[in-house]
Amino acid sequence: MGKRGIILLMVLLFLVSCGGGGTDPFVDSPFSLEITVLGSGSSDIAVAIWNDIELNYERAFKHGKNERINAVSTLPFTISEQYHVNVIAYNMNGEISERLIEFQPLMPGKYQVSIRNWQSGLGTVVRKWVIKAYSDTTTKEIVFRDSIYSVLHQPDPDIACIGNIDKNGRLTTTNKNLFPSLFNIPALNLTDASSSDVVGLINFSDTYYIALKNLETGECRIFEKQIRVGENSFNLIWNEGSKFNITSSPIKRQIGETDIITKIDTSVAIPLVNKLEQNFPNPYN
Numbered sequence: 001m002g003k004r005g006i007i008l009l010m011v012l013l014f015l016v017s018c019g020g021g022g023t024d025p026f027v028d029s030p031f032s033l034e035i036t037v038l039g040s041g042s043s044d045i046a047v048a049i050w051n052d053i054e055l056n057y058e059r060a061f062k063h064g065k066n067e068r069i070n071a072v073s074t075l076p077f078t079i080s081e082q083y084h085v086n087v088i089a090y091n092m093n094g095e096i097s098e099r100l101i102e103f104q105p106l107m108p109g110k111y112q113v114s115i116r117n118w119q120s121g122l123g124t125v126v127r128k129w130v131i132k133a134y135s136d137t138t139t140k141e142i143v144f145r146d147s148i149y150s151v152l153h154q155p156d157p158d159i160a161c162i163g164n165i166d167k168n169g170r171l172t173t174t175n176k177n178l179f180p181s182l183f184n185i186p187a188l189n190l191t192d193a194s195s196s197d198v199v200g201l202i203n204f205s206d207t208y209y210i211a212l213k214n215l216e217t218g219e220c221r222i223f224e225k226q227i228r229v230g231e232n233s234f235n236l237i238w239n240e241g242s243k244f245n246i247t248s249s250p251i252k253r254q255i256g257e258t259d260i261i262t263k264i265d266t267s268v269a270i271p272l273v274n275k276l277e278q279n280f281p282n283p284y285n
Contacts, residue, residue: 050123123160
């Protein structure tokens with residue numbers, strides 16, 4: 001290779017190494033958010049945050065109360081032979097957030113299982129659900145692996161509360177998982193409440209709703225802010241926020257409810273193909 005060819009190769013390698021843009025879902029990057037509340041007349045203020053998610057056909061949940069929040073969705077999967085099955089959820093940092101099924105022996109068939117949120121403090125979060133099927137529990141040889149992304153979206157000041165302001169009127173967080181737009185997440189599948197059929201796409205904007213709730217009076221104010229990778233700092237003046245009326249209490253599932261795996265009985269004999277299908281509805285709450 002001549003001198004000119006070497007130079008061109010070096011330039012190409014440099015461009016490749018610098019390309020990509022954005023943040024890989026499993027690569028850490030600096031982030032912080034500081035919120036200072038001014039003029040509320042109270043130090044007993046709770047802070048909730050959720051994303052202004054965008055669906056392919058409408059702008060969802062904008063300045064509205066999404067009633068009957070259940071934080072539950074259905075996750076269907078099919079296995080073609082008798083396997084031991086794991087279904088595990090990961091957050092966008094690659095950490096395990098929930099173990100739904102662990103080395104459970106299952107016969108060939110179609111199954112569905114409920115996925116739920118047991119934690120408060122979650123407004124809009126993305127999870128990667130991974131299914132692994134093993135031929136046995138001794139060798140732990142993986143014979144099948146698949147994954148999907150789910151979106152939990154709870155635009156409610158009580159459920160999406162990430163904490164209270166301190167004596168100085170401030171709240172600080174470095175938890176990136178509360179802000180899906182900070183990750184390089186592609187458009188995700190949108191499903192309705194009836195099936196895994198994809199009816200559109202889900203996108204995340206860098207706009208978030210920050211809800212401040214006076215725990216003494218119950219009054220709530222909401223602000224729209226752009227939150228990005230790096231340092232974010234906002235002074236929120238109480239009277240400048242839009243009023244957010246909570247008209248009814250959401251239905252909250254209780255810790256300790258059992259996740260039930262249901263085998264779907266098919267009346268016709270069809271070849272079974274190993275597959276993890278999209279949860280429905282998605283987004284869910």
